[in-house]
Amino acid sequence: MKKIIFIASILVIWSYSGYAQQSSPSRAEIVKAGTTKKLAATDYSRIFLPGIEVSETQKAQVNKLILEFLNAKRALNAENRKTPGIYEQQQPTLFNNFKAKLAGVLSAEQMNAFLASKPATGEKTNMLRSIFY
Amino acid sequence: MKKIWIYYFLSIAIILSGCDRKSDLNIDGIPTDVRIAQALATYQQKLTDAPFGWIVTEYTNGTSTNGGVTRNGPKSVFSYYMKFDKNSQVSMLSDFNIGAATVFNNTSYRIKATQRPTLIFDTYSYVHLPCDPDPGVSNGPFGSGFGWGTDFEFAFADNVPAAELGDTIRLKGNLNHAEAIMVKATQAEQTMFNTNGFGSYSTFNKILQYFKRVNAGGTVFEITPGVGGRSFDIKTAGSQVITNVGCQYTATSIIFDKPVTIGSLAVKSLDNLVWNAGAGTISTNINGTTASTIVPAIAPLSPEPDVALNFYIEGLDNPWLTAPGFHVRGIDDAYNLRKLTFPGGTYFALVYFPGAINGGDYDALSPFFTGINDYPYLLAGGVAAASLDDDRLVLQMLYGGDPTPNPPDLIATNRIFNTGKTGPPYINPSPGFYIVRKSTDGVYDMVTAGDALGWITWAHQ
DSSP: OHHHHHHHHHHHHHHHHHHHTTTTOHHHHHHHHHHHHHHHHTTTTHHHHHHSOHHHHHHHHHHHHHHHHHHHHHHHHHHHHHHHHHHHHHHHHHHHHHHHHHTTTTTTTHHHHHHHTOOOTTTTTTHHHHHOO | HHHHHHHHHHHHHHHHHHHOOOTOBOOOOOTOOOOOOOHHHHHHHHHOTTTOEEEEEEEEEEEETTTTTTEEOOOEEEEEEEEOOOTTTTEEESSSSSSHHHHOEEEEEEEEEESSSSEEOOOOOOGGGGTTTTHHHHHOTTTEEEOOOOOOOEEEEEEEEEGGGSSSEEEEESSSSEEEEEOOOOOOOHHHHHSSSSSHHHHHTTOOSSSEEEEETTEEEEEEEEEEGGHHHHHHHOOOOOOOEEEEEEESSEEEEEEEEEEEEEEEEEEEEEEETTTEEEEEEETTTTEEEEEEEESSSSOTTHHHHHHHHHHHSEEEEEEEEEEEETTTTTTTTOOOBTBBBEEEEEEEEEEEEEGGTTTEEEEEEETTTOSSOTTOOOOOEEEETEEEEEEEOOOOOOOOOOHHHHHHHHHHHSSSSSSSOOOOOOOOOEEEESSSOOOEEEEEETTTTTEEEEEEO
16 A cells, blocks of 8 residues: 555656646747747758759758858857857858858859859848858 | 434434524624625725725736736836716726826726625726736736736725725735725816826826936936836936836826935925927926926936947847837837738747847847748848947848748838838938846847837847
C-alpha cells in the first residue's frame, strides 16, 4: 500500500512539473521564432538578384548560399560588437568565399549581372549592400 | 415490533422538525429576504437622493483578471460624474476620452444582493470602456483579453448599514478589486460638469505635443504620458529621475495621487486649467495658488544620454513589440493597426527587431501576424535602415522585395517612421525619433522628433 501511495505521489509531482515546463512562450519569443523561421524560408533571390532570371533549381541553391552567407555575417557582426574592427578584417574573405560558391551556381552572364548590381558605398538603403559590404 | 414503531415516529418527528419554516434569521419579525429587499432599496435611495449627483473616482491596483488569469501592469485612476435616478437609470461622464468627458451617457444600473450588496452597471457604459478586453477599446497595456483592471460590479464596502451611509461611499470591485470612492457633488460642481464635462481632461489634452512643460515657482518640470496614458511621468531639468503619478481629473483640476517635489514646491494639483487658444498654452494654478503656464515642447527637457543607442542594442536580441500603432495628434492608434488584416493571419503586434535582417545590417519593422509563415518580408516593406543622429533614432523604410502592396494604414505608419513627423511639411533628412524611457521598466516611447505630435510605445511584451 505504501509503495502504491509513494508511486502515485511521484507520478503526481512528475505530471505537475511537466505541466509547469509547458508554460506558454513570451510574445517576444513568439516573434523571434517567427522571424527565424521566415528568414530560413525566404526567397532571397527576389531581393538580391533583382532582374536576373534564375531557374527553380538555381533559386534553391542561391537561397541556400545567401542564407549561409547572412548567418555567417550575423555571427561576424555579433563578434564585431565584442571585438570592434573584426568585421572589416574578415568581411572580404567572407564575401569572396560566397562569390566563388555563387559562381558555381550561376552562369557567367548571370554572375556578371549580379556583380554589376553592386551599390555605391554610401547607398545605405540599397539592400544589396548587405552582400557586397 | 414496538421498537420499530418508536423509531419510525421518532424519525418522522425529526424530519418534520427539520422542515419547520420558522427561521432564526428573522429579526424583529422581519424575514431575511424582506430585510435584504429593504436594504437594497435603501442603497438605491442613497444613490438617488444626491440631488447634484456623485463624483466617482476609481483606483485600480495594477492587476487585471480575465478567465482566472491575472496580469500585472500600471495602476490607473478613472473619474466619473454620475447622476442616478429612481428608474434604475444613470447618466454619466467620464475622463476616459474626450468624447466621454463631454457627452453624457445614459445607461442602467441595479442594486443586487450577491455576497454583499452590489452596485451593478448592467448595460455597456463609460464604466465598461476601461474594462473592455479589447485593447483597441480600452487602450489598456495589459494585452488582448484584459482591460485596465477596472470593474463594473462593485460591492458596497463601508461595513455600515445602508441607512448610515453618508456623503462619501466606498465601493470595491467584485472581479479586479478596484476601489471606488463616491462623493456627493455640490450644485456648483454639477453646473460645471453639465457645462464643460471633465473640463480639466479636455483642456489638458488640447496640447497635443508629447512633451509638456510647467514652471513651478522657478523650477521647470516636464510631463509626458505614463504607460497607457492614464498617469504622468515627471522629470525636471538636468535630472534623469522619473516620477510617475496617477491623475484624477475633475471639472477644473488635475489632482496627483501623491505630491511631487519640484524645487521648493510639493506639487499636488494643477487647478483652474484654462486653455489659451492663441498661444496654444494652458494657464493653471499649482496647488490652487501658484500661477503657472503649461506649454508644449517638441524636445525632451532632460534627454537621457545614449538612450537611443541603448534602446537599439537592447532590441538586438529581444524584439520590441507594440499592439497599437502611432498615437497621432491626440488619437490613439490613429491608423488602426490593431485592425490590420492579412489573409490567413491574425494581427499579433507591430515589431521592431533591430539587426534582424541581412545578417544584422537592417532591422525588421513590420506587423507580425500569427498563423502565417511570412515575416518580416510581408507586404512591400517591413525592413528599416537605422542610424543615430545626435542621440535620435533615424529610420528609413526599405522595399523588402514582396510585390504585395502595403495597406493604406501601414503606408501612413511607415511614412511617420520615414519622416519623423506626423504630417507635412517634411524635413530632409528626417529628424527621426526621440527615445524616451518610461517609469515602467523595459518600456520606451518613440516620439516624432519633427513635431512631437506622434508617438508609439515599445516593450518586450
